[in-house]
Amino acid sequence: MSNLSLAKDKIRILLLEGVHENAIRVFENAGYSNIEFHKKALDEEVLKEKIKDAHIVGIRSRTQLTEEVIEGAEKLFSVGCFCIGTNQVDLRSTLSKGVPVFNAPYSNTRSVAELVLAEAIMLMRGIPAKNASCHEGGWIKSAAGSFEVRGKTLGIVGYGHIGSQLSILAEALGFKVIYFDIVNKLPLGNASPVETLDQLLQMSDVVSLHVPDTPETRNMMGAREFGEMKKGAHFINAARGTVVDIPALADALKSDHLAGAAVDVFPVEPKGADDEFVSELRGLSNVILTPHIGGSTQEAQANIGTEVAEKLVKYSDDGSTFGAVNFMEVSLPVKGSGTRFMHIHENKPGVMARIAEIMNEHGFNITGQYLQTDGEFGYVVVDVDADIVEGQGVRQALTDIAGTIRLRFLR
Numbered sequence: 001m002s003n004l005s006l007a008k009d010k011i012r013i014l015l016l017e018g019v020h021e022n023a024i025r026v027f028e029n030a031g032y033s034n035i036e037f038h039k040k041a042l043d044e045e046v047l048k049e050k051i052k053d054a055h056i057v058g059i060r061s062r063t064q065l066t067e068e069v070i071e072g073a074e075k076l077f078s079v080g081c082f083c084i085g086t087n088q089v090d091l092r093s094t095l096s097k098g099v100p101v102f103n104a105p106y107s108n109t110r111s112v113a114e115l116v117l118a119e120a121i122m123l124m125r126g127i128p129a130k131n132a133s134c135h136e137g138g139w140i141k142s143a144a145g146s147f148e149v150r151g152k153t154l155g156i157v158g159y160g161h162i163g164s165q166l167s168i169l170a171e172a173l174g175f176k177v178i179y180f181d182i183v184n185k186l187p188l189g190n191a192s193p194v195e196t197l198d199q200l201l202q203m204s205d206v207v208s209l210h211v212p213d214t215p216e217t218r219n220m221m222g223a224r225e226f227g228e229m230k231k232g233a234h235f236i237n238a239a240r241g242t243v244v245d246i247p248a249l250a251d252a253l254k255s256d257h258l259a260g261a262a263v264d265v266f267p268v269e270p271k272g273a274d275d276e277f278v279s280e281l282r283g284l285s286n287v288i289l290t291p292h293i294g295g296s297t298q299e300a301q302a303n304i305g306t307e308v309a310e311k312l313v314k315y316s317d318d319g320s321t322f323g324a325v326n327f328m329e330v331s332l333p334v335k336g337s338g339t340r341f342m343h344i345h346e347n348k349p350g351v352m353a354r355i356a357e358i359m360n361e362h363g364f365n366i367t368g369q370y371l372q373t374d375g376e377f378g379y380v381v382v383d384v385d386a387d388i389v390e391g392q393g394v395r396q397a398l399t400d401i402a403g404t405i406r407l408r409f410l411r
């Protein structure tokens, strides 16, 4: 009689947006061979079709896993965001379907911080316009509007992994660093927190955003906020496009209130190289435009490929949800002999008692039980000393427990 876990070659893995080949290596080394790889994001209709059969999906920031897409993903049991941001995934729908979502919270932070620092220098020296002019045969050899960054004030909005790393690097170059965060954050080096966003805007020569996309950060930089910035200051956004009102930024630049800007992320971004990039910022000579490449370095992508794939493998093999962004976190020992199963359920009284009862009825001894609940949902991983196989009615009995969302037998 066969084991109840799904064989590894039957576990279908859909990897999109050209995630690094390290991810494929990690899956293959762990025995997973059923991998479909796409270099680009898929159109929504194609995505809906492909995701129907997928157990594991790996994406980057482009693919939108909306409630509707998740709804049709009947077999999906985990999602890997091969990036930091997880705003592209409906975290609530995935949780309620029992699908943990993993990301790589650190692997590309350095890449973003380095790019922002370089842009700060380029903007303070007026390089975008000078570069463009040279390409046209011009020669703007002038110090007008060009400044060292030494002694200038960099205002960092969002002092998390990227913001705080930027703070250290910028200070080493001579920037005076101030920051604003809604959470109390330990100032690194000589950086100082300020009380309000407005204070930061009024004090900074360069403002750089490093906040996530949340309802509170949407359009947090609009006409009023740009008006609060010093005349001649510079603005950088490598966080999320939704945080900035782009027409208001374009106005602040065209009116010469701001001296320059560098923007890596946009409210609407092209799907790929064949799709035209449309923005009010195009053609402004004092603006550096980059195609959402803050985290796109060889080092970052290779690390992310490994990190996220390892989390997905650990979850698939052992049930570990450590590092999940939307889900009850359970860190587990590697499964030993016997059977391990996971049961994701609505957090109602009686579920755990019923699981114990079913094991008892079959004469199985529970050797390990790892439970986490979040008020609304519960996640338990159970180890028993016996090999649970087909024909014993265990799967059906566990599935029949009221409130069961998902049941999976691990290897």
Ligand SMILES: NC(=O)C1=CN([C@@H]2O[C@H](COP(=O)(O)OP(=O)(O)OC[C@H]3O[C@@H](n4cnc5c(N)ncnc54)[C@H](O)[C@@H]3O)[C@@H](O)[C@H]2O)C=CC1
Pocket (backbone or CB within 6 Å): 084, 085, 105, 108, 109, 112, 157, 158, 159, 160, 161, 162, 163, 180, 181, 182, 183, 185, 210, 211, 212, 213, 214, 216, 217, 238, 239, 240, 264, 265, 292, 293, 294, 295, 296
């Ligand atoms: N351009 C690119 O390629 C990349 C962009 N990103 C973006 O950068 C963002 C930041 O990344 P991390 O620093 O790793 O995130 P993080 O979560 O470590 O830090 C975000 C910080 O923002 C703060 N924050 C949240 N809401 C705020 C508000 N309304 N006002 C002020 N502060 C607020 C948080 O308290 C936290 O300290 C990501 O969420 C992602 O959207 C990340 C990597 C690459």
Ligand SMILES: O=C(O)C(=O)COP(=O)(O)O
Pocket (backbone or CB within 6 Å): 060, 061, 062, 082, 083, 084, 085, 086, 108, 292, 293, 294, 295, 296
């Ligand atoms: O890590 C993030 O949040 C990013 O924005 C990078 O996204 P990407 O993997 O380059 O699509």
